Amino acid sequence: xxxxxxxxxxxxxxxxxxxxxxxxxxxxxxxxxxxxxxxxxxxxxxxxxxxxxxxxxxxxxxxxxxxxxxxxxxxxxxxxxxxxxxxxxxxxxxxxxxxxxxxxxxxxxxxxxxxxxxxxxxxxxxxxxxxxxxxxxxxxxxxxxxxxxxxxxxxxxxxxxxxxxxxxxxxxxxxxxxxxxxxxxxxxxxxxxxxxxxxxxxxxxxxxxxxxxxxxxxxxxxxxxxxxxxxxxxxxxxxxxxxxxxxxxxxxxxxxxxxxxxxxxxxxxxxxxxxxxxxxxxxxxxxxxxxxxxxxxxxxxxxxxxxxxxxxxxxxxxxxxxxxxxxxxxxxxxxxxxxxxxxx
Amino acid sequence: xxxxxxxxxxxxxxxxxxxxxxxxxxxxxxxxxxxxxxxxxxxxxxxxxxxxxxxxxxxxxxxxxxxxxxxxxxxxxxxxxxxxxxxxxxxxxxxxxxxxxxxxxxxxxxxxxxxxxxxxxxxxxxxxxxxxxxxxxxxxxxxxxxxxxxxxxxxxxxxxxxxxxxxxxxxxxxxxxxxxxxxxxxxxxxxxxxxxxxxxxxxxxxxxxxxxxxxxxxxxxxxxxxxxxxxxxxxxxxxxxxxxxxxxxxxxxxxxxxxxxxxxxxxxxxxxxxxxxxxxxxxxxxxxxxxxxxxxxxxxxxxxxxxxxxxxxxxxxxxxxxxxxxxxxxxxxxxxxxxxxxxxxxxxxxxxxxxxxxxxxxxxxxxxxxxxxxxxxxxxxxxxxxxxxxxxxxxxxxxxxxxxxxxxxxxx
Numbered sequence: 170x171x172x173x174x175x176x177x178x179x180x181x182x183x184x185x186x187x188x189x190x191x192x193x194x195x196x197x198x199x200x201x202x203x204x205x206x207x208x209x210x211x212x213x214x215x216x217x218x219x220x221x222x223x224x225x226x227x228x229x230x231x232x233x234x235x236x237x238x239x240x241x242x243x244x245x246x247x248x249x250x251x252x253x254x255x256x257x258x259x260x261x262x263x264x265x266x267x268x269x270x271x272x273x274x275x276x277x278x279x280x281x282x283x284x285x286x287x288x289x290x291x292x293x294x295x296x297x298x299x300x301x302x303x304x305x306x307x308x309x310x311x312x313x314x315x316x317x318x319x320x321x322x323x324x325x326x327x328x329x330x331x332x333x334x335x336x337x338x339x340x341x342x343x344x345x346x347x348x349x350x351x352x353x354x355x356x357x358x359x360x361x362x363x364x365x366x367x368x369x370x371x372x373x374x375x376x377x378x379x380x381x382x383x384x385x386x387x388x389x390x391x392x393x394x395x396x397x398x399x400x401x402x403x404x405x406x407x408x409x410x411x412x413x414x415x416x417x418x419x420x421x422x423x424x425x426x427x428x429x430x431x432x433x434x435x436x437x438x439x440x441x442x443x444x445x446x447x448x449x450x451x452x453x454x455x456x457x458x459x460x461x462x463x464x465x466x467x468x469x470x471x472x473x474x475x476x477x478x479x480x481x482x483x484x485x486x487x488x489x490x491x492x493x494x495x496x497x498x499x500x501x502x503x504x505x506x507x508x509x510x511x512x513x
Numbered sequence: 514x515x516x517x518x519x520x521x522x523x524x525x526x527x528x529x530x531x532x533x534x535x536x537x538x539x540x541x542x543x544x545x546x547x548x549x550x551x552x553x554x555x556x557x558x559x560x561x562x563x564x565x566x567x568x569x570x571x572x573x574x575x576x577x578x579x580x581x582x583x584x585x586x587x588x589x590x591x592x593x594x595x596x597x598x599x600x601x602x603x604x605x606x607x608x609x610x611x612x613x614x615x616x617x618x619x620x621x622x623x624x625x626x627x628x629x630x631x632x633x634x635x636x637x638x639x640x641x642x643x644x645x646x647x648x649x650x651x652x653x654x655x656x657x658x659x660x661x662x663x664x665x666x667x668x669x670x671x672x673x674x675x676x677x678x679x680x681x682x683x684x685x686x687x688x689x690x691x692x693x694x695x696x697x698x699x700x701x702x703x704x705x706x707x708x709x710x711x712x713x714x715x716x717x718x719x720x721x722x723x724x725x726x727x728x729x730x731x732x733x734x735x736x737x738x739x740x741x742x743x744x745x746x747x748x749x750x751x752x753x754x755x756x757x758x759x760x761x762x763x764x765x766x767x768x769x770x771x772x773x774x775x776x777x778x779x780x781x782x783x784x785x786x787x788x789x790x791x792x793x794x795x796x797x798x799x800x801x802x803x804x805x806x807x808x809x810x811x812x813x814x815x816x817x818x819x820x821x822x823x824x825x826x827x828x829x830x831x832x833x834x835x836x837x838x839x840x841x842x843x844x845x846x847x848x849x850x851x852x853x854x855x856x857x858x859x860x861x862x863x864x865x866x867x868x869x870x871x872x873x874x875x876x877x878x879x880x881x882x883x884x885x886x887x888x889x890x891x892x893x894x895x896x897x898x899x900x901x902x903x904x905x906x907x908x909x910x911x912x913x914x915x916x917x918x919x920x921x922x923x924x925x
Contacts, residue, residue, distance in 0.1 A: 170517040210645025234783065269778075274659070276681075285638055285717045292720040293566050300721035301784040301912055304627065305660075305681035310913030314780040319792055321776040322915065323689060326629075326660040326681045334678060337515035341696060347776075362638060369652040400516040402619070403676040407665050422514055492661045492677060495515075 173340045175395040175499065176350070177384035178469045178476075179251030181244040183218035183377050183456050186227075187251060188473055191456075195470055200455050203375055208361050215364040217376040218457040220244060234314045237298060238307065239280045241358035244380035244462070245271060245308040246315060249352050252384040253316075256350065260316045268348030269322040270335040271309040272355045274460035274490075276326065277302055279360040308356055320348050328489030329355075329435060330403060332464035333497045336383070337400045343387050355465030356380035367458060370490070377457025381465025383472065389502060393476040399423065399498040406494045415494035416441035416486070423484055423498055431480040433467040435487045441494075442486065450474075460490070468497065475501050515676065521701035528924060530765040531614070531753030533607025533709075534865045536852040537573035537746055540603050542611075546869040551897055552880030554851050556732045556744055562716040569728035572714055573746030573853035575600070582606040584670035593653060596713035596747075597630045598663045600858075604709060604749035605667045612753035613765055614705065619675035621703045622664050623694040625686030625710035626679060626857035627911075629660035632715045663711065673707075681857070683911030684817075685776075686710055687750070688860025688919055692774035694754050695919075704759065709751035710861035718856065719745055725784065727821055733854070735818030735847035736825050736893050738884040743819040746853025750861035767924040769868040772904070773804025779914030785823050790831030792916045793817075793908065797835045800906065800918035808836040811843070811920070812902035813876055814891070815867045817910045818847020819854050828908065829889050836891065844902075846894040850879035860909035864919055867905040871923040876900045 180187065183201050184194035194201060205214035220240075229235060229246055249269075250257055259265045281303040287295035301307065306324035313322055321342060325331050332355040339351035357363070357378050364376035385397065401422040404415035420441040426432070430447040437451045452466050453459075459466070464487055471483030482500040489495070534541065537555035538548035548555070555573045564570045577599055581591065584606060594602065601624070614620070637654040640647060656662060664677040682689045687710020694708035712718075722728045722745060729742035760767055777799065779792030786793065801807065817828055833840045848866045849855075855862050870877055876894045885893050902923065909917045 170520055173516070208645070209642060281634070281717070282638060284721065285635060286642070288717060288720040289639065289642070291566065292564075292716075292723065293568075295720055295724045297721075297724040297726075300724055303717075303721070304683045304912045306683055306911070306913040306915055307783060310778070310780075310783055310915075313778045313914065314783075317780060319778050319780060319795060322682070322778045323693070324681050324913075326679045327677070328659075328661060331661075331678075334515065334676065337518075338678075338693070340516045341518075341700065341702065345696065345700065362641065365641065366637070366651075366655040369648065369655060397516065399514055401514055403515065405665075405668070405674050407669075491656065491659060492665065497516075 171344045171387040173343060173385050173387060173397040174389050175383055175472050176386045176390050177252035177254050178472055179248035179382035180466060180469050181220055181247045182379040182466055183220060185221055186223040186247055188469060191466060191469060192473055194455055195452055206361050206364055208365055215361055217359055217364050219359050220379045229315060232315050234311045238311050239277045239302055239358060241277050241356050242308040242311045245354045245356040246312050248380035248382040249312055249354050252352055252382040257316060260318050266320040266349045267316060267318045268320055268339060268342045268351040269309045269313055270339050270353045271324045272332045272335050272461040273305060273326060273357055274328060275357055275363045276305040277307055278363050279358055282360055282362050328492040329460050329464040330487040330489040330493040330495040332461050333400050333487060333495045334403060336397060336497055339385050350386045352382055352384050354380055354382045355461035357459045357462045375457040377459040379459055379462045381462055381469045383468055394502050395472045395475045395499050396502040398500045401496045403493040403495045406488055407491060412488055413440050416488050419494040419496050423496055429481050431471055431474050431483040433471040433483055433485045439488055472499050475499060518702040524699045525756035526770060527695050527698050527754050528757050528760050528770045529752050529768040529868060530755055530760050531608035531612030532768055532865050532868060533604035534750040534862060535575060535600055535603045536748040536862055537575050538852060540578055541607060546873060548851060549848055549866050549869055549877040550875050552851060552878035554732055554881055561714050567723045569723050569730050571744060574714060575747055585672045586670050593657055594666060595630050595633060595657060597711055598666045600713055600749040601663050601667050601711040602670050604751040608751040608753050609671050614753060616672040620673040621676040621697060621706045622668055623678045623690045623706055623708040624664050625690035626660060626712055627681060627683055627686055628712060628715060628718055629663055630658050631717055633658035635717060682915035683913050684856050684859055685909040685911040685915035685917040686857035688909035688917035689776060691752060691861060691864055691919055692776060692917055695771045695774050698754050698756055705755040707751060707753055710858040711749035712747060712855055712857040714745060714747040732881055733820035733849060734881050734883060735820040735850050735879060736886050736889050737882050738886045740820040740822060740825060743821055744853040746855045748855045748858045748862055750858060750865045769871050770922040770924050772922050773800040773920040775799025775803060775918045777916045779916055784912050786827035786910060788827055790827035792914060793828055793831035793910055794834050796916040796918040800920050804920040806904060808839045811904050811906045813870060813905040814843060814845040815863050815905060815907040816845050816847045817908040818849055833890055840891045843891045844876050844894050845891045846877050846879050848877050850881050860917060863907050867907045867921050871902060871905055871921060874899055874901060
């Protein structure tokens with residue numbers, strides 16, 4: 170199996186456009202301000218954290234394919250282009266076959282909701298321009314079109330942990346030569362239906378939106394190298410009583426940890442990590458619940474911490490809302506730790 | 514560990530040891546094989562939702578069996594299963610039983626769908642809009658609407674545990690799922706995988722295709738000169754994949770071998786293929802390269818063949834560019850002529866149809882074809898016919914430019 174290195178990071182989040190904004194908000198350790206969103210027929214507004222407008226309108230929004238696209242595509246493309254950096258030109262020129270994996274739970278939910286509302290009013294007049302944008306793979310398609318990339322692309326749908334599964338999918342493509350490089354994107358968009366649905370399960374949760382991206386290759390980068398060291402198995406956590414056991418099995422596949430390592434977790438109180446000796450970061454408490462995008466932000470935050478020399482390794486742990494417990498481990502390649510935890 | 518996976522000295526050969534299918538022809542291998550072989554059509558007026566204000570009023574609806582096969586779901590779980598989950602469970606149980614597998618060890622599921630249990634999303638939104646203060650059953654609707662829940666239901670029904678991957682690459686989802694599962698076992702990242710695709714008819718999707726005027730008001734006629742659109746259907750198909758030596762060791766019946774897989778992205782337009790089918794051509798070539806075969810070695814092409822003017826002309830261009838001189842004698846048909854376009858299930862159902870043709874040594878005809886499109890230089894199968902075929906290629910293309918091709922070989 171080829172080694173897999175992180176060549177770029179991208180983030181569009183309630184903290185703003187770009188990894189520096191994400192880094193600054195996480196460093197600040199204070200939850201970002203909450204906005205309210207009207208729910209039709211209900212006095213109480215729903216709470217969410219939305220992505221602020223970019224300081225400058227991104228040039229990519231002028232592309233014909235992106236003009237009508239929904240916010241999830243704007244976020245996904247923004248994060249991906251930041252992660253790809255100068256390689257975007259190489260991809261456009263045909264010099265690099267880019268595999269694209271996008272992950273989402275709710276997909277283009279705002280257009281899906283809008284289109285179905287139109288169908289309920291009168292199906293004969295529902296907009297044919299909106300419907301194609303409702304498919305889960307619209308973001309990946311628009312990104313591929315923007316980059317002129319005709320290589321393999323998957324859109325995976327599932328809970329937050331699906332983002333970590335996607336890293337393994339991309340690693341497989343790199344290993345078998347299906348792609349020269351891969352960008353793995355987690356993205357979600359704001360909509361009152363998603364915020365409303367989330368509230369049904371957790372009244373304290375704040376819905377958020379945005380995207381995160383990791384750009385992967387098998388070549389070791391010259392500067393600020395980060396290596397994908399592991400993605401654990403996915404352990405079923407579909408029912409609440411099983412979640413702690415699933416998380417324990419997931420943790421058992423990773424090294425025990427060290428004080429100079431970071432844990433980026435989807436929750437701060439998972440018993441599987443009670444004995445974690447290093448720093449703990451829970452981006453969701455600051456940014457909100459954004460499912461696949463939140464998982465991507467966790468990975469971006471972990472890799473960024475290694476690049477910024479804040480730690481030598483970062484574990485990303487996700488106990489998803491409805492599917493799985495799964496984790497990934499990123500390391501500085503010079504400090505590759507192979508120690509694995511003994512099963513209790 | 515999903516990464517890094519164990520390293521194999523060389524890729525494995527992957528065979529299918531179980532297959533389950535449900536379409537408008539019915540549930541199970543036998544009735545579907547008879548339907549595909551005879552060129553039956555299964556279209557009728559839509560009864561699942563109101564289509565009175567829409568241009569198209571027909572689809573290939575399924576009469577769901579009253580009973581589900583024996584499974585491990587609780588009475589409460591069974592009560593909550595809706596149409597897409599039931600379709601998937603019916604196909605999954607058939608594949609599982611045929612495979613002879615037991616629920617020990619980890620078993621990844623790799624599934625494809627476009628809309629999961631969209632009917633519940635529709636119910637959720639209708640209730641939220643019409644009676645906004647009524648939250649009764651809304652949480653249940655959300656849980657079972659989520660795309661992963663149908664896979665979770667199947668895993669729980671069979672009593673298996675392992676990674677669940679759901680690929681939503683529009684109408685190529687089922688083929689992408691099978692191709693990805695094939696790669697997982699081939700590269701040693703899994704010992705066996707249950708894979709396939711499913712989609713149930715729902716109003717949102719039906720109305721969506723209708724607004725695009727992509728639906729024909731009459732039963733679809735792929736590759737017909739007068740074709741005017743697709744007809745939607747619903748269904749599911751599931752395959753049990755394992756490596757050849759494992760299947761031989763346990764004396765399993767082998768339904769066929771998956772030889773190759775290719776996947777590409779068409780960047781031309783979100784909802785239309787490149788007129789020359791360039792990405793489709795690249796997918797077919799990639800599948801042949803991974804299979805180690807040439808077009809001369811392909812005995813039958815199960816085309817994507819939706820019967821929209823754009824798809825069929827682009828696919829025709831792709832097939833003819835790929836096949837070259839072989840095109841003149843190459844049998845091609847689209848099984849959508851009988852059961853409609855099954856969206857996320859299409860690639861998986863058509864994979865099973867291809868395996869049926871290879872096992873039975875016949876070609877699936879398009880009996881509703883009236884005047885073949887004169888640009889088609891290949892042989893469109895129009896009548897039921899027996900044939901000696903060893904290798905079949907199946908195309909699946911979708912919105913967003915998702916293109917996937919699978920290649921199957923007969924196993925004696």
